[in-house]
Amino acid sequence: MKKKGKGKGARERFRSFRHARSAHVLLYLLLSAIMFGLLFIHVKPESLNLDLFSVSDKTIYAPATVEDQQATEAKKQAAEDAVEDQxxxxxxxxxxxxxxxxxxxxxxxxxxxxxxxxxxxxxxxxxxxxxxxxxxxxxxxxxxxxxxxxxxxxxxxxxxxxxxxxxxxxxxxxxxxxxxxxxxxxxxxxxxxxxxxxxxxxxxxxxxxxxxxxxxxxxxxDPKATDAKRQEASDSVQPVQIKQGQVLVEENDLIDREVYRKLELTGLLNNSNLLKPISGLLLMIGLFIATLVYYFEKQQQELKLKNKSLLLFSIITTLILVIMEVVSLFQKIEYTNIGYLVPIAAGAILFRLLLNERLAILGSIILAICGSMMFNQGVTGTFNYVIGIYYLISSISGILFLGKHNARSKILQAGLFVSFINMIIVLSLLLIQNTALSPVEIGTLMLMGVVSGLASSVLIIGLMPFFETGFGILSTMRLIELSNPNHPLLRKILTETPGTYHHSVMVANLSEAACEAVGANGLLARVGAYYHDLGKTKRPQYFIENQMNMDNPHDKLSPQLSKNIIIAHTTDGANMLRSYKFPKELVDIAEQHHGTSLLKFFYYKAKEKGDQITEKEFRYPGPKPQSKEAAIISVADSVEAAVRSMHNPNPERIEKLVRGIISDKLQDGQFSECDLTFRELDTIAKTLCATLKGIFHSRIEYPEATKKVK
Known part of the structure; x- marks a missing residue:
């Protein structure tokens, strides 16, 4: 019992954190700290403890480009000495x-x-x-x-x-x-x-x-001419530089005076100047965070969604950075090209699946830059632009291939596509660099690209359930699972309210078709329709579709009591879905599919009885539909019930009925809080009519055919 209480308290604290106004500030700081911690070791100049005339235990590279003034002066003197007297x-x-x-x-x-x-x-x-x-x-x-x-x-x-x-x-x-x-x-x-x-x-x-x-x-x-010529020769000498990444001493080579001097010159023996790399890294991370702040502050107004999205972005970014950091450890043991193995596309596709395309592209750019720093082939403070380009193209290809879908099969296909693109990228980059690699080495790098793509899809499929459960995220995979007829709640609807189940299936067909016609999420609408009347399982006999061979219990109840029972099914259904940890989108559909519409039958019945009532008492508590899917389900719900009760339906009567229901809801303000346009409402009406004609084909009386029979 104590454990359960602790778990509940932790969930409450997490929920409070997601709603806290300061949470996103803390997340920005936390993400900055994580990025700094993982990247600093790749920009921090290396400091070595080496003695003169000792043997180097490894190949040492110059950490930065510096001018060798001593060598420059010697070269200038040699140039002056080479000038003859004028x-x-x-x-x-x-x-x-x-x-x-x-x-x-x-x-x-x-x-x-x-x-x-x-x-x-x-x-x-x-x-x-x-x-x-x-x-x-x-x-x-x-x-x-x-x-x-x-x-x-x-x-x-x-x-x-x-x-x-x-x-x-x-x-x-x-x-x-x-x-x-x-x-x-x-x-x-x-x-x-x-x-x-x-x-x-x-x-x-x-x-x-x-x-x-x-x-x-x-x-x-001529002393003046001679001096001028020698000065000209001296000035023409380019400064001698020790280039960043230049080999200073090979493994097992002796550290002589010249090598020791170069090690000192590049700061490898007494490196205490960390100001520049720290400042540069902080500026770069600051730019990343500023971009995120701009996006979240401008695009997402709701604090809860902002915190949730930022937390997701931070977790995915940290996950991929940690994977890159672990893999980068192997570049220190002669696997300098191990970076091609990182499943970089996993981060981009997770951003796309769990957030959106813009954040996916932004995250891909950030990870590509970080990757080019991590996989610097052991030379601290350098950027491996080749691996950066590889990461960016690999990520973008995964985002573009996935499109608007995120089914399990589509993710696997995206992994295969990324593998193919990775092979092409690796080969093209090697050819552009004119790299002197053997066919076996080139093949190995291309194989790493294939493994990267496949590992990305496996990683995504493995992580998606955790993200969906932990954040209440609704994905296609989750929707498919919830649409399984063997789900306990669907079985509950089927066994306890078979009429409601049949009605829900019909509404699902109508809603899915209408949503797809206007670019909304058809699968979300289908699954939402399956569960939208779940609340009717609490008192199934009070709903007409479940009253088979029995008297209508409302005949013995007052309009006010009947109204309370009918209206309660929206809140009852939403509460039941919440208790089963259903995604918020489905809970919202159950709660919003009647909006604040008027329960006309019982309202007018109460009026006829002379009861002192107000219209507000007989309206659903709402809220009104907030999404296109919820609004379309509300229309499909009313249309299906009305058409089912229609005698001898024909296309003209069905269309008149559908458009009448949409018009009533529009005039009642039920669509005022969702972003449906008039054009989309017209498309919805046409789609519902076409779908209904298919469903009720055998029952529809066509005017022309009737005339011929007569």
């Missing part, structure tokens, strides 16, 4: 040296001219001395006295020829680049130029001496 051709040097030659010859010419004017005929020595006094010390040290003496004795014509020849030779040679190391070669070129210029032999030595002296290096080192 030289510049100094054209001004040629002009200066030609001016120098002219100056030398002018000095000699002036002395020579003065000597010619002097009547005393100065000595040779004094003439040479006079020339040297006009020249610079460098020239005097470089040009011999013999050369000066030789030119002093030249006549004016030869003197001018020698001068011009030296200038031409030096100009020719110095028009080309003359680096320091090639100066001697340039001087010899001057000598050859003078020789080829046919300088008289007695002046050739002097001319050659002056010409060689005049030639100097004109291709000189």
């Amino acid at each position: 030289y510049t051709l100094k054209k001004g040097y040629t002009d200066n040296r030609l001016d120098l030659i002219t100056s030398i010859f002018d000095s000699i010419g002036e002395v020579k001219q003065d000597a010619d004017k002097d009547k005393k005929s100065p000595s040779e020595k004094s003439l040479v001395k006079a020339v040297k006094s006009k020249l610079t010390q460098d020239v005097n040290e470089s040009i011999s006295e013999d050369a000066i003496t030789s030119l002093l004795h030249a006549n004016n014509e030869d003197f001018s020829f020698v001068r011009d020849s030296v200038i031409t030779a030096v100009n020719t040679v110095m028009s080309s680049e003359i680096p320091s190391e090639k100066l001697a070669e340039a001087k010899e070129k001057v000598a050859k130029e003078l020789k080829s210029a046919s300088v008289p032999s007695k002046y050739l030595s002097a001319a050659t001496e002056i010409g060689k002296y005049a030639v100097i290096p004109n291709y000189v080192f």
Whole structure:
């Protein structure tokens, strides 16, 4: 007894939680915490305890992309060193040296001219001395006295020829680049130029001496140009990076100084900076939660439904994340592609079955992103975009294939379809990456995709009953189970109220056809119709369809008492369904199928007796139909009872009756709280008429056929 009390208390607390206004806030926080806990280990930088010159017990990858400044500087220095010294051709040097030659010859010419004017005929020595006094010390040290003496004795014509020849030779040679190391070669070129210029032999030595002296290096080192070139070479060097995922050291390799330096550089030895990965993960999870908040706040107004849907979403998300986390453990032991095995489509299809298509797509995107982080092939902080694409396409294909149906066979078919799509995705991604895998390895990955799809369908079928029971969710499988004639309540209706059972089956046929015609849930309407009059089993003899070969007990009751008995069958039925833990949708149909309609027969009977009554006393307590299915069942219920009591029905009378009943309910406001349109009401009328013609075919009197018989 204590256990039962505890269980009941737990259920009450859970029910209170679902209705609590703060529950959805707590669920958002809880989901955030779960996601953070499962994903953090995949973004947290790894910290290793390794010694220099020890042997690595595993292959270590760079956790992030970092610049290796030391290697970059070395590469820049190498680029600078590879640049040769830059030289510049100094054209001004040629002009200066030609001016120098002219100056030398002018000095000699002036002395020579003065000597010619002097009547005393100065000595040779004094003439040479006079020339040297006009020249610079460098020239005097470089040009011999013999050369000066030789030119002093030249006549004016030869003197001018020698001068011009030296200038031409030096100009020719110095028009080309003359680096320091090639100066001697340039001087010899001057000598050859003078020789080829046919300088008289007695002046050739002097001319050659002056010409060689005049030639100097004109291709000189340019420090500015050299520095600029070296800077350009240095700037062109791209930073050396250690790429995220790059192998730093192989398993069983020695950790030398260079490897140790790279381990330090990537933060693997002293990793204390967790701010960035934590901030990034929190931002991403915050984005996920913000998207969910936006959806639930905008799309679902009722707090109870909001909490229930969010709790379901959180449970499914957590379940798939836990499965991914468990599977991801194997990627650390060389199964780097184990992620293809995860039954990712199970999450998407569960979202679709238990929630809706929008949340299914949103959940698929979230799980795909999380999966790309978890299956990062052992490199923390990276995203495996390939597995992310695989997860997303696999999930979306399952959602699209399932459509609006969720029968067990359809789920199995969806699993097979996802398996086929997974094979194509895996193969296409491998081909796009141009992966160097053997046919056996490719086949293994494709087989993983097949297993993923099949495992998804098995997981869904296995979990659905738990979700349906725990959350009172109505699925096709649950509806099919409840439509089984051997269900205790259906057997109760059949055995205790056979007339009601037959009526319910007829209403089920009518309701299902009408619902399918307007896009409502036909199976829900059928099963709801089976149970809508369950409350009549409490007092079966008070309902006309069960009064076989017996007096009508209402003849002996007051209209007020009869009214109470008839009206009670809606609440009695709803309470009985609740006691059997029936889904809310079916309970609502039993409670709402009469809405707040007036029990006209007993109302007018009471009026005839002169009782002081109000119309409200003889109306059902409601509520009015809240769904299309409940509204359609209310119409089908009235139509079936009316047509059954009709004598000699024909198509025209049936249609008039059907449209009259719909019109009465519409004018009475019974459809004011459901979203049926006038067009849908017209479609419902046509569908009910067509179905009734089929059901009562043998009883319908067709006007044209009657005329022919007559």
